[in-house]
Amino acid sequence: MRRAKDYIIFPLDFPDYENVVRYVEMLKDHVGVFKIGLELFISQGPGIVGSIKSICSNKIFLDLKLHDIPETVKRSINALSQYKPDFVTIHPELPKGFLKEIELFQTKILGVTVLTSIDKDMLELMGYSITDVAELVIKRARFAKEVGCHGVVCSGHEIKRIREELGEDLIVVVPGIRPKWAVSKDDQKRVVTPRDAIMSGADYIVVGRPIRNARDPKKAASKIVDEIYKAMSEKESL
Helix, strand or coil, rough: CHHHHHHHEEEEECCCCHHHHHHHHCCCCCCCCCEEEEHHEEECCCCHHHHHCCCCCCCCEEEEECCHHHHHHHHHHHHHHHCCEEEECCCCCCCCCHHHCCCCCCEEEEEEEECCCHHHHHHHHHCCCCCHHHHHHHHHHHHHHCCCCCEEEHHHHHHHHHHHHCCCCCEEECCEEEHHCCCCCCCCCECCCCHHHHHCCCCCEECCHHCCCCHHHHHHHHHHHHHHHHHHHHHHHH
16 A cells, blocks of 8 residues: 555755755655656766665656657667666657557656646747647647556646546646645646645645755655645545
8 A cells, every 4th residue: 555655756856966865865754756857867967866776765757858759759768768767757749659669667658748837828828729728738648648658747737637538547647736834936837735636636746845945854745744644544535
């Protein structure tokens, strides 16, 4: 049975090795997954995956959002496989069934739907004919599943519809998580609380700033674990 902490993905949004080690050591018993984004991957190189694995047994999420022609994406995924990440993100503008041709080992490929920094106004400025964010998320999630993605990344506002229309087998990862006690003005437009995400059916939630910017990051992570545990218990009782 999954523990409450296993739902939490903590993004290691640091360019320097020292802070990465400090936060991994600090939070390895309080979160389930460490996320490596572009900043860290570029500044430290792919060897950072092995460095983190030498410190802890937590899952590793490579959030690189691969986006290129199919052959380049295929070669990139094959190149990344040597580091054995648990998750890798891609933009799924690829042929149907594309990922079935790639030997993925234990890595789960997650399709990005619509970034949580994007809202209706931005879609209009970008020239999209669909300006209903939820509708675009569902279309892209459906396409990601047809491509062969194991899961999708979406905001908490779209989880229920994805579950209803695409089933329970897709892994759903939700960024833009903001506990009520940590609400702040930032670049995230479509946010939800940890409880709401879990109750709606999220498999993982990405929690960065509420933990990283807290006076006591371990205490902040523990508060979120407690909130998840209560949501899990509440969901089981329904």
